[in-house]
Amino acid sequence: MDNTKKDLTIGVDLGGTNIVSVIVNSQGEIISYLKNPTFAGRGKEATIRRIIETIHKNIVQSNLAPSNIRGIGIGAPGPLDVEKGVVYFAPNLPGWEDIPLKKILEEEFNLKVVLENDANAAVWGERCWGAGKGINNLVGFTLGTGIGGGIIIEGKIYHGHNYGAAELGHMTVNKDGPLCNCGNYGCLEAYSSATGIKNRIRERIKKGLRSPLLNLDKTESVDTISLKSIFEVARQGDELTSEVVEEAITYLGIGVANMVNILNPEMVVLMGGITNEGDKLLIPLRKEVKKRVFPTNYKFLKITIGELGDKAGALGAATLLW
Amino acid sequence: MDNTKKDLTIGVDLGGTNIVSVIVNSQGEIISYLKNPTFAGRGKEATIRRIIETIHKNIVQSNLAPSNIRGIGIGAPGPLDVEKGVVYFAPNLPGWEDIPLKKILEEEFNLKVVLENDANAAVWGERCWGAGKGINNLVGFTLGTGIGGGIIIEGKIYHGHNYGAAELGHMTVNKDGPLCNCGNYGCLEAYSSATGIKNRIRERIKKGLRSPLLNLDKTESVDTISLKSIFEVARQGDELTSEVVEEAITYLGIGVANMVNILNPEMVVLMGGITNEGDKLLIPLRKEVKKRVFPTNYKFLKITIGELGDKAGALGAATLLW
Numbered sequence: 001m002d003n004t005k006k007d008l009t010i011g012v013d014l015g016g017t018n019i020v021s022v023i024v025n026s027q028g029e030i031i032s033y034l035k036n037p038t039f040a041g042r043g044k045e046a047t048i049r050r051i052i053e054t055i056h057k058n059i060v061q062s063n064l065a066p067s068n069i070r071g072i073g074i075g076a077p078g079p080l081d082v083e084k085g086v087v088y089f090a091p092n093l094p095g096w097e098d099i100p101l102k103k104i105l106e107e108e109f110n111l112k113v114v115l116e117n118d119a120n121a122a123v124w125g126e127r128c129w130g131a132g133k134g135i136n137n138l139v140g141f142t143l144g145t146g147i148g149g150g151i152i153i154e155g156k157i158y159h160g161h162n163y164g165a166a167e168l169g170h171m172t173v174n175k176d177g178p179l180c181n182c183g184n185y186g187c188l189e190a191y192s193s194a195t196g197i198k199n200r201i202r203e204r205i206k207k208g209l210r211s212p213l214l215n216l217d218k219t220e221s222v223d224t225i226s227l228k229s230i231f232e233v234a235r236q237g238d239e240l241t242s243e244v245v246e247e248a249i250t251y252l253g254i255g256v257a258n259m260v261n262i263l264n265p266e267m268v269v270l271m272g273g274i275t276n277e278g279d280k281l282l283i284p285l286r287k288e289v290k291k292r293v294f295p296t297n298y299k300f301l302k303i304t305i306g307e308l309g310d311k312a313g314a315l316g317a318a319t320l321l322w
Numbered sequence: 323m324d325n326t327k328k329d330l331t332i333g334v335d336l337g338g339t340n341i342v343s344v345i346v347n348s349q350g351e352i353i354s355y356l357k358n359p360t361f362a363g364r365g366k367e368a369t370i371r372r373i374i375e376t377i378h379k380n381i382v383q384s385n386l387a388p389s390n391i392r393g394i395g396i397g398a399p400g401p402l403d404v405e406k407g408v409v410y411f412a413p414n415l416p417g418w419e420d421i422p423l424k425k426i427l428e429e430e431f432n433l434k435v436v437l438e439n440d441a442n443a444a445v446w447g448e449r450c451w452g453a454g455k456g457i458n459n460l461v462g463f464t465l466g467t468g469i470g471g472g473i474i475i476e477g478k479i480y481h482g483h484n485y486g487a488a489e490l491g492h493m494t495v496n497k498d499g500p501l502c503n504c505g506n507y508g509c510l511e512a513y514s515s516a517t518g519i520k521n522r523i524r525e526r527i528k529k530g531l532r533s534p535l536l537n538l539d540k541t542e543s544v545d546t547i548s549l550k551s552i553f554e555v556a557r558q559g560d561e562l563t564s565e566v567v568e569e570a571i572t573y574l575g576i577g578v579a580n581m582v583n584i585l586n587p588e589m590v591v592l593m594g595g596i597t598n599e600g601d602k603l604l605i606p607l608r609k610e611v612k613k614r615v616f617p618t619n620y621k622f623l624k625i626t627i628g629e630l631g632d633k634a635g636a637l638g639a640a641t642l643l644w
Contacts, residue, residue: 079618088618137483151584153475160586161459164619167583172576172614174496184614254494261489262473262584264482292494292506296401296410297486 008064010055010111011318012074013118013310016040016092016145019051021058022311023069024318028129030311032062044095052108071112072105073317075121082163085115091181092145114320118142118313120157120166122306123150125316126269130307137265140306141168141255143272146181147189151263169193171258173251178203191251194273197230198222200244211240227273231280248274249281253288260293260301271306278305330386332377332433333640334396335440335632338362338414338467341373343380344633345391346640350451352633354384366417374430393434394427395639397443404485407437413503414467436642440464440635442479442488444628445472447638448591452629459587462628463490463577465594468503469511473585491515493580495573500525513573516595519552520544522566533562549595553602570596571603575610582615582623593628600627 008031013020015038023032036054040047051074059066077090085102105113116124123140126132132140138152147169151158158165169189170182177186178200190196202219210217213233214225234245256268274281286303293301306312330353335342338360345354358376362369373396381388399412407424427435438446445462448454454462460474469491473480480487491511492504499508500522512518524541532539535555536547556567578590596603608625615623628634 079616149584153480158475158585160619161588162586162618162622164586164616165584167586167616167619170583170616171580172495175572175576182616250497254497258493258580259584261492262471262487262581263480264484264486264489266483294401294486294489294492294504296484297482297489300484 007070008068009070009318009321010058010072011121011314011316011320012051012055012072013121013313013317014038014051014074014076014093015118015313016077016090019054020310020314021054022314022318023058023062023064024315026322028315028319030315031064032058033311034058034061038093040093044093044099047093047096048099048101048104052105055105055109069111071114071321072109073114073116073121073320074101074105075116075118075313075317076101078117079164080115080117082115082117082159085113087115112321114317116157116317116320117148117150117163117166119148120150120159121316121320122148122271122308122313123152123166123269123316124157124319125308125312125314126271126306127152127316128319129315130312131269131304132267135267137263138267138269139168139256139259139263139265140269140271141252143193143252143270143274145194147193147255153263168255168259171255173254188251188255192248192255192274194227197227197244197248198225200247201230201241204240204244209240211238213238214241216240228276231277235280249284250288253285254292256285256303257289257292260289260297264297266300267302267304269304269306271308271312275305281305329392330390331392331640331643332380332394333443333636333638333642334373334377334394335443335635335639336360336373336396336398336415337440337635338399338412341376342632342636343376344636344640345380345384345386346637348644350637350641352637353386354380355633356380356383360415362415366415366421369415369418370421370423370426374427377427377431391433393436393643394431395436395438395443395642396423396427397438397440397635397639398423400439401486402437402439404437404439404481407435409437434643436639438479438639438642439470439472439485439488441470442472442481443638443642444470444593444635445474445488445591445638446479446641447630447634447636448593448628449474449638450641451637452634453591453626454589457589459585460589460591461490461578461581461585461587462591462593463574465515465574465592465596467515467517469515469577475585490577490581493577495576510573510577514570514577514596516549519549519566519570520547522569523552523563526562526566531562533560535560536563538562550598553599557602571606572610575607576614578607578625579611579614582611582619586619588622589624589626591626591628593630593634597627603627 090096149168174186180187471490496508502509
């Protein structure tokens with residue numbers, strides 16, 4: 001395929017662990033993909049240089065003439081201001097406060113730059129090229145270290161009054177629940193994110209519960225255990241993990257159900273590590289949702305898993321420029 | 323004022339207890355107001371005749387030439403289909419199933435008729451003529467016998483995929499909470515609606531708790547006690563009611579906070595009986611919300627009480643025709 005005649009865009013997904021950069025054509029095909037560690041711990045300036053470096057390398061690696069590139073879309077953790085192009089704060093990027101990321105990248109690359117919340121970008125990716133293709137009322141959950149969300153209304157990303165919408169992980173699902181990273185108690189994220197699940201397992205180890213199957217008896221050993229193993233032993237009735245996993249799914253079901261009764265979307269897309277469980281997640285989840293929503297809101301609802309994996313964010317960001 | 327030159331519309335608010343009809347000019351001024359009991363218990367046909375009768379009487383009472391009337395907007399309990407003009411089901415209107423209300427009224431009055439969900443109509447009323455004038459991202463809660471809601475996005479009522487959006491009273495706020503009228507457990511409505519508050523007081527009477535201040539010792543006597551009295555004695559530390567009222571406000575705060583983190587609106591408007599408490603409701607409610615939302619989402623947020631009282635629904639319905 002001759003991509004020199006095509007209009008290409010760069011999409012970047014800035015995470016606390018990795019920076020993903022893709023060069024994408026107008027059919028959503030990835031021409032060039034690059035994943036680099038963020039090294040966020042090295043501080044603000046180093047992280048910004050790292051983003052710039054990753055984009056430059058991706059362009060070089062692609063062998064494309066920069067003149068074919070229309071612009072750069074970047075998904076970053078928030079809160080941020082899409083219009084001003086400023087990241088106000090990013091819990092996983094030490095030192096990031098009021099970073100004018102749009103301006104920095106525009107000056108570096110002399111290209112149009114669009115900034116978006118990372119979860120919004122991922123949901124937009126699924127909306128444009130993945131599980132949600134053509135769906136105009138869509139709610140997406142990004143289930144990773146934390147829980148983010150994106151809301152598509154009438155085919156557009158919904159931002160709210162000052163770009164703060166779709167913080168779906170910070171829905172309170174239990175008023176007296178565990179402390180969340182955001183400072184509130186009983187957020188969905190405190191139950192159903194990887195961090196939430198692991199924190200709750202640590203609490204139970206402190207209380208004296210053990211998992212012979214996982215050889216888990218120290219709180220530190222929880223760090224290295226995969227979600228996959230946790231879910232596996234939980235299904236076998238493991239005392240330490242089964243209640244935690246069950247609650248993670250139940251509360252995720254409540255979070256989804258609430259969005260269904262609030263926004264009556266056509267589709268809910270789930271993304272992120274936990275979705276590797278596939279039907280083992282979807283079947284109990286759908287059951288929980290069905291129990292809690294109006295039958296008329298469930299009738300036409302699709303609850304599904306994203307198709308783009310860890311490329312959703314970068315693909316969505318690239319598509320912001322069309 | 324010479325209203326004969328004005329373009330007038332009729333707005334109807336169909337409730338389980340009363341039918342309110344207003345004739346309204348394009349400035350949102352009520353030219354003629356009529357409130358009739360619904361007598362819903364007399365059945366489907368009788369209720370429909372009652373609606374027609376109320377509208378006819380209101381026109382006659384107004385002394386206006388029917389030729390000045392542009393159309394009729396009617397807010398009805400749902401679930402319903404705005405486009406088809408059909409009420410599928412209405413828990414408080416016995417016998418109401420698949421009623422083509424729009425068609426019935428169009429044939430009777432030979433006027434354009436618009437059907438809307440009653441809570442949406444009330445929130446639209448506040449958006450156009452009350453507390454939310456000019457606010458384009460607004461969430462409204464109608465706090466009455468049940469709890470309804472309305473969502474305004476970019477200046478328009480948001481309906482969702484099949485007109486099921488904004489069922490804010492049926493957000494699950496406690497997974498193991500009390501049974502709600504909708505069949506789910508732990509809905510906001512089961513805690514913070516008049517019905518929810520009274521049900522929970524009844525449960526506590528059964529458990530042996532008493533309220534000397536209200537002379538409450540039988541579950542049946544709860545029916546006749548006003549919300550106002552319940553809130554009053556609760557503030558005095560009454561054993562029977564204070565925990566119920568406190569939880570009603572806390573859970574309402576959680577419901578509002580969730581909407582703030584989900585939609586990042588500019589304003590949340592509260593309507594209905596419980597809002598007569600004014601600052602005694604607003605002050606603890608705002609405190610609860612602030613605790614649970616992102617600071618950036620709270621910064622520009624207004625949480626306020628509606629200004630139109632029980633006319634909001636009919637006024638909003640009338641305004642659907644502009």
